[in-house]
Amino acid sequence: MNAFRLPAPSDxxxxxxxxxxxxxxxxxxQGDDTTxxxxxxxxxxxxxxPDHERAWQRIEHVNLALRQFAAPGTAQLAHATLxxxxxxxxTAPKPAPAARRKAIKTLVxxxxxxxxxxxxxxxxxxxxxxxxxxxxxxxxxxxxxxxxGTVLWLNTDTAIDVDYTAEQRQLRLLRGExxxxxxHGGDTLTSTGAPxxxxxxxxHGELRPLGTRFSVRLDATHTRLAxxxxxxxxxxxxxxxxxxTVTAGQQARFDAAGAMPPVTLPGHADAWRDGxxxxxxxxxxxxxxxxxxxxxxxxxxxxxxxxxxxSGSYPLDDIDRVVTTLAASLGLRSETVTxxxxxxxxxxxxxxxxxxx
Amino acid sequence: xxxHLKQEIHTLYADHQPWxxxxxxxxxxxxHLAADLLQDTFMRLLSRQTPILAQEPRAFLTxxxxxxxxxxxxxxxxxxxxxxxxxxxxxPLAPSPEESALLLDALDQLDRMLDGLxxxxxxxxLLSQLDGLGHAAxxxxxxxxxxxxxxxxxxAGQQCYFAALTAD
Numbered sequence: 001m002n003a004f005r006l007p008a009p010s011d012x013x014x015x016x017x018x019x020x021x022x023x024x025x026x027x028x029x030q031g032d033d034t035t036x037x038x039x040x041x042x043x044x045x046x047x048x049x050p051d052h053e054r055a056w057q058r059i060e061h062v063n064l065a066l067r068q069f070a071a072p073g074t075a076q077l078a079h080a081t082l083x084x085x086x087x088x089x090x091t092a093p094k095p096a097p098a099a100r101r102k103a104i105k106t107l108v109x110x111x112x113x114x115x116x117x118x119x120x121x122x123x124x125x126x127x128x129x130x131x132x133x134x135x136x137x138x139x140x141x142x143x144x145x146x147x148x149g150t151v152l153w154l155n156t157d158t159a160i161d162v163d164y165t166a167e168q169r170q171l172r173l174l175r176g177e178x179x180x181x182x183x184h185g186g187d188t189l190t191s192t193g194a195p196x197x198x199x200x201x202x203x204h205g206e207l208r209p210l211g212t213r214f215s216v217r218l219d220a221t222h223t224r225l226a227x228x229x230x231x232x233x234x235x236x237x238x239x240x241x242x243x244x245t246v247t248a249g250q251q252a253r254f255d256a257a258g259a260m261p262p263v264t265l266p267g268h269a270d271a272w273r274d275g276x277x278x279x280x281x282x283x284x285x286x287x288x289x290x291x292x293x294x295x296x297x298x299x300x301x302x303x304x305x306x307x308x309x310x311s312g313s314y315p316l317d318d319i320d321r322v323v324t325t326l327a328a329s330l331g332l333r334s335e336t337v338t339x340x341x342x343x344x345x346x347x348x349x350x351x352x353x354x355x356x357x
Numbered sequence: 358x359x360x361h362l363k364q365e366i367h368t369l370y371a372d373h374q375p376w377x378x379x380x381x382x383x384x385x386x387x388x389h390l391a392a393d394l395l396q397d398t399f400m401r402l403l404s405r406q407t408p409i410l411a412q413e414p415r416a417f418l419t420x421x422x423x424x425x426x427x428x429x430x431x432x433x434x435x436x437x438x439x440x441x442x443x444x445x446x447x448x449p450l451a452p453s454p455e456e457s458a459l460l461l462d463a464l465d466q467l468d469r470m471l472d473g474l475x476x477x478x479x480x481x482x483l484l485s486q487l488d489g490l491g492h493a494a495x496x497x498x499x500x501x502x503x504x505x506x507x508x509x510x511x512x513a514g515q516q517c518y519f520a521a522l523t524a525d
Contacts, residue, residue, distance in 0.1 A: 014519060016519075019515060019518070019519040020511075020515060022518070023510075023511055023514035023515050023518065023519075024511065026514060027492075027507055027510050027511060027514070030485065030491065030492065030510075031491075031492060032491045032492055032493055055519075058518055058519065059514070059518050062517060062518050063486060066467075066486045066487065068463075069463070069467075069487050070486075070487050070488075070489070073446055073451065073452070074452070074460065075483075075487040075488060076442065076446070077439065077442050077443065077446065077452075077460065077464070078464060078467070078483060078487055079480070079483055079487070080438060080439075080441070080442030080445075081435060081438045081439040081442055081464050081468075082435075082438075082464060082467060082468050082471065082479060082483065083471075083476055083479040083480040083483055159490075159494065159498075172497070173497075174490075174494050174497045174498055175490070175491070175493070175494040175497070202497075203493070203496065203497045218493075218497075220493055
C-alpha cells in the first residue's frame with residue numbers, strides 16, 4: 001500500500017486567477033443544493049482551456065491523497081494534531097477539555113441497532129464518544145443512552161455533540177435528525193436540587209422539552225420539530241423572536257427568525273427508528289427525497305411524475321431494492337447514471353411510449 | 358551536483374561549523390540536538406540547485422539555520438499533539454508503529470500545506486475534506502455563517518491545492 005503519501009507540488013505553474021476559479025468551482029459543487037445546470041456549467045468551464053482542466057486535476061489529485069486520512073481514527077488524529085478544536089461556537093461554548101473529558105465519562109453508549117451493531121462495535125465509536133460527538137453514516141441508524149437515562153436515536157447521516165455538565169444537559173444537532181426520549185436528571189443535581197436543564201440546539205434556535213418524546217431534524221434552511229409526547233418550547237435564535245410551544249401530535253418548522261404555526265403530525269413520522277418509512281398519500285418526488293437521505297445514490301424522477309401520490313411502507317436498509325420495487329409496482333422505468341462527479345443517480349421515468357401519466 | 362556549489366559548502370563547513378554549532382546550542386540548550394540541527398542545515402544546503410555566493414557567510418548560515426530550527430520546533434509541537442491524540446485513541450483504532458511513523462510524516466506535510474492559515478480555516482478544510490461535512494454542517498460545527506465557511510474553504514483550498522510546498 002502506498003500509505004499516507006501526499007502529492008509533490010506540480011511543477012508547471014497555474015495562473016492565479018484560474019486557480020481561484022477552480023477552488024470556487026469545488027466549493028460550489030460541494031454546496032448543499034447543487035443543480036444539473038451547475039454541473040453543466042462546471043464541465044463547460046473545464047473544457048474551455050487546458051489550464052482549467054489542469055487546475056481541476058490538481059484539486060482532484062490532492063483530494064484523492066487527502067482521502068487516506070478519512071479512515072476512522074486517522075481523521076480524528078489529523079484533526080487533533082493539525083487543528084485542535086477550540087471553544088469558538090457562539091451559541092454553545094464547549095467546556096474546557098478536562099471538564100469535557102469528565103462529562104464524557106458519564107456517557108454510556110448502547111450499540112446495536114439491527115445488523116450494523118457488530119460492525120459498529122468493532123469500529124469503536126467510543127472514540128467518537130471521546131469527543132462527545134456522535135455520527136452516523138448515510139444509511140446508518142443508531143441508538144444511544146445518555147447518563148441521565150435520556151435515550152437518543154440518530155437517523156441516517158447525522159452528527160450531534162453532547163455536552164453534559166453539572167449546570168446543563170445540552171445536545172447540539174449539527175446535521176441530520178434525532179429522536180429523543182427525555183428522562184429526569186439521573187444522579188447529577190444542581191445546587192437547587194433540580195436536575196440540570198435539558199436543551200437541544202440547532203443553528204436556528206433552541207428547544208426546551210417539558211418531559212417528552214420528540215424528534216428534531218436539521219434541513220439546509222430550517223429545523224423541523226415533531227412532538228410525539230409532552231410538549232417542547234421553541235426559541236428561535238434571533239433576539240426578539242417569539243417562543244412557540246408545540247404539543248404532542250404536532251410538528252412545526254422554524255428558522256433563526258421565527259417559527260411557523262404548528263400543524264398536525266402525520267402518522268408514523270418516527271418509523272425510521274424501526275428502519276421504516278411510512279408514506280401516506282405522499283408525492284413521489286417527496287418520497288424519493290426522503291428515501292434518498294438513506295442512500296448514497298441521488299434519487300429523482302421525471303418532473304411529470306413528481307406529484308404522483310404514493311402510499312406504503314418501505315424498509316430503509318436496501319434503498320436500491322426499494323426503488324426497483326417501487327418502479328415495478330408503478331410501472332415506471334428506472335435509469336441509473338454514474339455522474340462524472342462519481343455519484344450514482346437513479347431516475348424514475350415514465351414507460352417508453354407513455355408521455356404522460 | 359555542481360562542483361562549484363560543493364566547494365562553497367565545503368568552505369562554509371570548514372570555516373564556520375564550530376561557530377554555527379555553538380550558536381545552535383545556545384538556541385536549543387542541548388549539544389546533541391545542536392549537532393543534529395547543524396547536520397540538517399548543511400543537508401539543506403546540499404539540496405540547493407543554485408550557487409550560494411554568500412557575501413556574509415555567517416548571516417547566511419544563521420538565516421538557513423533559523424529556518425531549520427523553526428521547522429524543528431513546528432515538527433516537535435506537531436509530534437506532541439499527535440502523541441497526545443494517539444494516547445486517547447482506543448487500541449483497536451490506533452495505527453501500528455510503522456503506520457504511525459508514515460502517518461506522522463504525512464500529517465507533517467499536510468501541516469506545512471496548511472501553514473499560516475487561521476485555525477478555523479484549517480478546521481473548516483479538514484471537516485470538509487476528511488469528514489465530508491457540507492457547508493451548513495461546518496458552519497454549525499464552527500459557530501459561523503455559511504458565507505464565512507465558504508471564505509475559509511476558498512483560502513484553504515487556494516493554499517493547499519496551489520501553493521507549492523515550502524522546501525525544508
